[in-house]
Structures are given as structure tokens and as C-alpha cells.
Amino acid sequence: MLALLKETRKNLMTGVSYMIPFVVAGGILLAVSVLFSGSASVPEEGFLADIANIGETGLGLMVPILSGYIAFSMVDRPGLAPGIIGGMIANTIGAGFIGGIFSGLLAGIVVFYLKKIKIPSSFRSLMPIFIIPLAGTFIVGGLMHWVIGRPIVHLMTALTNWLQAMGTGNLVILGLVLGAMIASDMGGPINKVAFGFGSAMVGTVDPLTGLPSETALAIMAGIAVAICVPPLGMGLASLFAPQKFTSEEKNSGKAALIMGLVGISEGAIPFAAADPLRCIPANIVGSAIGSAAAIWFGAGNPAPWGGWIVAPVANNPFVYLLATVIGASITAFTVVLLKKPVVAAEPQQSDEAEDAFELEFEVM
Template sequence: MTSPIITADLVRLDADFGTSATDIVTQLAGVLATAGRTTDPQQLATDALTRETKAPTGVPGKVAIPHCRSEAITVPTLGFARLARPVDFGGPDGDADLVFLIAAPAGGGKEHLKILSKLARALVRKDFLDSLRAADTNEDIVTLVTEVITAEKKKKPAEPATATEQPAAEPTGESTTRIVAITACPTGIAHTYMAADALAQAAEARADVELVVETQGSSSTKSMPNSTIAAADAVIFATDVGVRDRERFAGKPVIESGVKRAINEPGVMIDEAIVASNNPNARKVSAGGSGASAAAADEDAEIGWPRKIQQAVMTGVSYMIPFVAAGGLLLALGFLVGGYDMANGWEAIATGYSPNNLPGNTVEVGGELITFDRSGLALYMGAVLFATGQMAMGFIVAALSGYTAMALAGRPGIAPGFVGGGISVLIGAGFLGGLVTGILAGLIAYWIGSWKVPRILVSLMPVVVIPLLTSLSVGLIMFLLLGRPLASAMMGMTDWLSSLSGTSAVLLGIILGLMMCFDLGGPVNKAAYLFATAGLSTGDEASLQIMAAVMAAGMVPPIALSVATLLRKTLFTPAEQENGKSAWLLGLSFISEGAIPFAAADPLRVIPSMMAGGAVTGALSMALGVGSRAPHGGVFVLFAIDPWWGFLLAIAAGTAVSAATVIALKQFWPNRIAQEAAAREQQLAAA
């Protein structure tokens, strides 16, 4: 039998749970544990608070809806507290006195998300909130909540016209403005649907607006009909993530903001959309697609071009990493199986032989006989693995360029971005050229997408005109202007890396170690990683050493923090103590992000400590001449690291420095929040 989403033992009325959002979430997680709804309340609290750091969950009505998906939850669950002392959750109208903890299983399907979204939509109804505040018993709360999450759609004011429920709007006169809207938040559980309802209810109260909303959340993925979009006079995008298939709205006047603005100011956004629909100079949705109009409608919140370009480069790096990881590991496996002289003849072996025609240890390569360390099936399979890895590595510059362009200009930017990346490889400009062509292709495609063209050409712009003109422009710029200077710069950097030795190599290791531990997976970390992977395909010894230093330094923070929580448990919050139990494994796997919860909670102590250890690891790795043919994998790719003992020694030294430093800082410069949390935990244990 399916467990009800809320029961009386999941409710607390007029509770005094503390004075901060952390206190409230931690206490509610304890309520769920008492009711047998979570296997690990500390992990649940950590997951919910991690979501809270991305965006506050306070909403209009003095309500907070902290929510998350968690491995510590097995069935969809709602915990509710009516607080005796309201607490700040970042809501627009003050401290919240009603708090729902919405907890969903990490691997759950979409049915439970539909239930959760119904609750989120009810929270914009004043009568529902008044009933929650007036309820006398836990059972009254359960009844009220159960009614709204099980009710069918009956009251039009409480339900927006969604993409799947309303056909294209029919003309109703010159005074009616037809608006279509997209709402989306990162988790797709609550804010997505609350924004949809807030907009819909604001529109219902007016005679001059017809609104259709498409919720791009976790429980609704159906798109609104093209006929509805064609009939619309303006578009509202209220999202914290990219709009899927944004090019459907090309040419429409657009008002754009984060999802919370639609919850807080739905009427204002509708007014802005009406004004935009009557303004021929209003900003339009570009034919360039999802990245073409990233600025917010509110000028004060508008993202500048430098920030957009930085985000686009990070997007390109993120899409490039799977090529690097797969290709690099396959190269390493090729060396492991076929021998470390595999690079001398992998192409001839992979294409000239087969399982029925295995090579001996002497193979003709380019008219010259070369003797290999291995022969037969091992040599052939090593060559196949190596060849597959080379093909993957051959795409990294094109992927970097193509997806950087896509982030700026949407899907029309992909083709010219890949073309620019291919040109960069051809002329020897490498990843520097890929960065430049990705940015160029994205900006040019964005600009062309903003052209005002006859309506007959609008549908051709994203699939023909923009890719054609942008690819031509990028090709001409690279071949005629930038290609040779970039190739020279790339060659100079390669020669500099090859010449590094002694003190200069150690200094580079220190710098890379500091970068890897500064933001733990952020832009600085990614820049260091990109620098390391850029030269990996060349097989140059200096590049292999840089890769080893970067990977070793990136492994230090999670391992060090895990060690620190083990050695001095009382210096860390209960949530951090739980994170420490698994952080070591993330560190051994080269997942620096395992340290983010610690850094987010206490950046002034954690980040400098991690940077100190990272610098030691990077310096020692370079000093010992450690090289890695694998771009990822941590200790699980020791077979591709030489000398492996130097790699482990560097990690151990950096871990010791970071752990000792963070313990010292927390000991002699105490963290008040951690001390209070530890004290509460001790009180609960004593009770």
C-alpha cells in the first residue's frame, strides 16, 4: 500500500525550531526521521540546505518550501511546521511562519512530483494559507493538504491554462493581449508550478489578457501547440535554467526574468509583456535559440556580456570533458594492453590487422619496420583501444568550440562552432583557437539571429542562414587574420611547457594546485583542468606531468576534509560529519565537488586550507616528475600514472597539510554555527 504523503506525525504546530533556516530544516528532517520517513536525517538536511544555497525558498505569503531529492528518502514525503517564531527564508514579504519540507526520492519517477507540484500551486491561494494558520490540530493540517494534492482541477482561478489543456487562443478583440509563458526552476518541483499559477491567477483577474503557460518542470514536459505560439502577442520566460526549444518563439517580444520574480510580481510581468507587445522596438526572441537572449528583463539584474561569455566557455568545457575523459582513459588502456610504445604505430596496427590476422612484434609503419614490446592479440587490442581514444581526443577542440558557440547562440551556433574548432586543429591553433572560434561563432550567430528578416525567412534562419553565414565568417577570420597568430601562441606555450624543469616546474605546480582548490569545480578549477587536458593528446612529457599535478591537487580537498571530520568531529556540524563519511571516496575518484558542502558552509576557513594542501601536492607532483596519461579517475587509473608512488605521496602530503590547517583554523578561530549545531546535537542525544 502506498504511504500517504503527509500524516499527523509529520506535522508540528506552533513549534519553536530555532532562529535560522538551517535550524528549521534540520529539525524538520528530524521530524521525518521520527515518523520513519528518512533513513538518514542528516543527509536529508544536507541535501535540502544545499538546494537552499542555490536560491532561497521563501515565497509570497510568508511561506517557505525547502525541498530536495535525496537518497535518504524512499517515499514522497511532506513535513510541515507552523512556527512560533518566524524565520527568514529569503521570502519577499518577510520571515516565514509556515514551512513545508518537500522531500522526494532521488531516483523516483514523475508521479510523486505531480503531487508535490499541486501543493506548490496551492500555496499561492490566500484561503489555503489562512486555513493552515487557523488549524487547531495536526489532523486538520493533514486534511487541508491532502485535499489540495488529491483534488481534481475544478476551480479555474486556481489552475493555469497549461500547454496541454488550452488550444490556441481565439481573437477576442483588439483590447485582448495573448501571452504565452514558460516557467522553469533547477529542480522542477516547486517554483516552476508556483510561478505558473501566480501568472495564471494574475491573468484571470484581468479582462485584457489571455495567458497560456508551459511548465518545463519535472512532472510536465509537453510543449504548447505551435498554433498557440503563432497567435501570441508576447512571451514571458520566467526561468532559472535554459528554455527548451526556445527557437519556437523566435521573433516574439519577450519579457525575461528568474522564476521567483514571476511568483512575486506576476502582474508587473504581465504589464511589461503587454507594453512589449505594442512596442515595435521591444526585445525579441532571437532565432539563435536558447542562448541568444540570456539577459533578464530587469535591467538591474541583466547579465553583462563578459559574464555571458564566461558562462559560455564553462558550458563548452563541460561538454568537452566527456570527450577528454573517454578518450584519455582509452589511450591509457591502449598503453596498458598494448605496451608503452603503442604511440609509434597504433594506426597501422588498428587498420592493417584484424582478429583473424594478428600482428607479430615487428610491424611495418610508413615503410619502416618497427619492433614493439608486445605482439599478437595484446598488441592488436591495444592499438584498437588507442585508436578509439585518439578519435575521441580528436573532437575535444571542436566540442569546446561548438558548445561554447551553442551556449551563446543556441543550436544555430553548434555547426559554425564545430567548423571553427576543426579549422583550429587544421592550422595548429589547438584549444586556444577553439576558445576563440567558439566565442566568435556564438557572437556572430547571435548577431545574425537578431536581424529583422521577412517572415518567410524566419524558419530558414536557424537551420540554413545563420549556420551558413557564421561558418563562412569564422572560416575567413581564422584563415585570413587570427589563425597564424593563434598557432604561434599555441606553439610558444607548448615549447614553454616542454622546457619546464626544476624550480619553474614546481612553481607551475603550485599555481595549478591553488587553482584546482580555489573554487572546487568552478571556473578557476575548470580553467586549470582545461589547461591540463589541452596538451594530453600530444603525449608530451611536460603535458603528462601537468595532468598529474592537476588531478592530484583536485583530489586533496574531499580527502582532507574527510580526514579532518574523523580526527576532530566536534569542529564540524552534524551534516558536515555525515558528508565526511563519503567525501574520501569522492576525493579518491578525483571529484573535487565533494568538498563543496564544507566550503559553502565555512568558506573563510575551508578554502584557504584546501588551497594550501593543493599547492603542496601540485609542487611535489611536479618535483617528482609524476606523469598521467589519464585525464580522470584518481587512484583508479594508477596504471596510467608513472611513478605511481610519487602520485600517492604528493596526495598524502597535501591531504596532511589541508587537514591540519582546517583543524587549526576551526580550533583557534571557532565557527559559531558549527558550535551551536554540535551543542544541539549533544542536547538531543542527552534527552
């Protein structure tokens, strides 16, 4: 057990290395569909909608793959089914990539102990292909549904009520809070609560003008800036301090810049999953300040989306873009300050894992 926990960073890096192609392929396709749709939203019909669907499918597999290959790194192939299915459940209950990391580690621990169960020799051949995947999936899936899922629902309800109770009296403070929430899990429950709050505000209209109020537009501008700061910040950091990122992360950084421009915050997830203690705080600080700056300087956004793609429809578009640059720069500076240079041998770990995976298939 202790040996498993000591190798947590290596296990996370293995999961991230297998996840990155799904993030890049899915995120870029979704970004392209939004970019060419001519509006700050996912197209709902036609050829571009099909491309968006492919992209969303790729992003939807991101968390299950992360979870599955964290478990695979811990306990080999018996961990794949519990890990991937646990990751799918994490997506279903809205736990995001943090839930995926948890389900992967949980699957690895559960399978580790299941492999220690002594059974008659006549049943030993069934352990890796039947008994362990079945029992492991049931235990991990049950814990994700019944133990993890319900608190997440209560958390989302409590956060929504808290935001509503805050009101809009001090928009800058509200912008700091919403920006931090958006960047904390990049698509998870906390992010969804903040984005849903902003979208609901835009959906309300001033009874005199029939248009969204300036307060609602300001809140959505702050959220839109916060959405794109993590991928833009991580992309900039990987360009200006390449010695602190693996070769895979540097490639992901280029894709993250594109996804950030069109408001897809998932582009930063490979960085956050690989090094959460440094990257997530950097994302939170940059997004919070960028969000508050957009509100303070008077930006407004009528579109429930983020990134530079909404700049043409934003109020004070230059201010809006400036706020994204401020937030992304702070995130990039912070993560470069916190991260240590990458050890030269680190990129080889994922290659070794891949070779071991292929070797096992040959043995089978």
C-alpha cells in the first residue's frame, strides 16, 4: 500500500500521458467547430455540429482514460476496467478530472488488495479476467455513486445558494469568487455552479429595456475571462519556460492556447492532473484576478461562453481582452515560479509504461 502511494506522481503522469491525445483531439475539433460557427456557442446542426459531437466525445473520454491508466500504472491490466468505469461515473456525477484522479487511485488500491486474496488454484486463471475486474468495478463504482456522488450534489446546491446569498453588491469580490471557482476544477462541479450562476444572470432581463442588465453582463464577462485563463496561462508557461515541462506537456501547451482562445478550459487539465498542487493554485489566482479585472474595468459579455471568441460581441472588447492577458500572465508567472525543472529521464516513464503494455499483450 505504501509503495503504491509513494509512486503516486508516476501513476498520475502515466494517466496523463494516455489522456493527452484525447484532450488534444477532442478539444481542437470542438474548438474548430465553435470557431467556424460564427457564434460563441457549440453549433447544433449541420456539418460543424457533427464535428463538435466528435470533439465532445473525445473530451468525454478524457476523464475515464485518465482514471483507467492511473489504475493501470498501479496494478497493471486488472485495474483498467474498474478505473475506466469509475472515471465514466466521475463524469456522470459531475466530479470532473479531480473525480477521475480519485477513481483511478481508488481502483488501483481496491485491485491491489483483491489480488492478495488467496483462492483455490483451479480458479486462479479467472482472477485477472473475471473476478478482479467484476469485484473491483462493483466496489469502485459503488463508492463513486453512493459515497462520492451524493456529497457532490449537496456541494453544488450549497455553492449555488451561497452565490445567490452573496448578491451583486460588490461585483469585484463576486468576480474574484467566481473566477476562482471556474478555475478550481475546470469542468467539475464547482466550475459548473459558477458558470450556471453567470448564465442564469445573463438569462434575466431588465424589465425597462428588455435586455440583460449591466450587472449580469459584467458577471458573465468575468466568468468568460476566467474560463480561458487556465489554458492560455499554461500554454504561455510551456512556451516561456520549456525546461519546466515534459515534451508531452509542451505539445499540449500549443493545443491549450487554441482551446483557450475559444473558451475551452479543459485544455489546462493535462497540466493540472500531472501537477495539481502547483498548477491548480496558479490557475485559481490568475482566473480570479482576471475575472475581477474584467468587472473592475467595465467589460460586459452577453454570450454564455468564454475566450477571445466572444470579444466581438463584448462590451468594451479591448478591456475584455486585456483582462484575459492579465489573468493568463499571472497564471503563467505563478506556475513557472512554483514548478521545478523537469528531470531529463521523466519523459521516458510513459514510454516504458507503453512498452510494458505492449509486452503484456504479446504474452497473452
